[in-house]
Amino acid sequence: MAFHLKMEKTTSTPYVLLDEEKKYMKLEGRSFHDGVMEFFEPINNWLESYLCTDFGTFVFDCGMDYFNSSTIKALFVIITKMDRASVGDNKVIVNWITTSDNEIIIECGEDFSEDVCNLEFNLVISE
Secondary structure, three states: OOOEEEEOOOOOOOEEEEEOOOOEEEEEEEEOOOOHHHHHHHHHHHHHHHOOOOOOEEEEEEEEEEEOHHHHHHHHHHHHHHHHHOOOOOEEEEEEEEEOOOHHHHHHHHHHHHHOOOOEEEEEEEO
């Protein structure tokens, strides 16, 4: 049975959707809580095993509008894992979704895009 995880957002944690069957992951909202690494642990654990398979194409939509420095570190770990797994027949597409007035998120996305070499990183900026 394919792994599926859905967590509703709170005032300090993002909405999370992991859908192994659809080869899709989404984070959306804000992340500035104290236990960031613990929050992202189930995501990282699943990615560790999933990204070692022949998954084909996997899409990660990241639509965060605010996060703290601990979340940046957690996202860097996730994106680095995805970059390492995006080889051969496996392709990872990251859509970094934000608005034109969110300069910090745009800058973070630009930094991440410079740190990856295998995956497709799309900076998606809306008005």
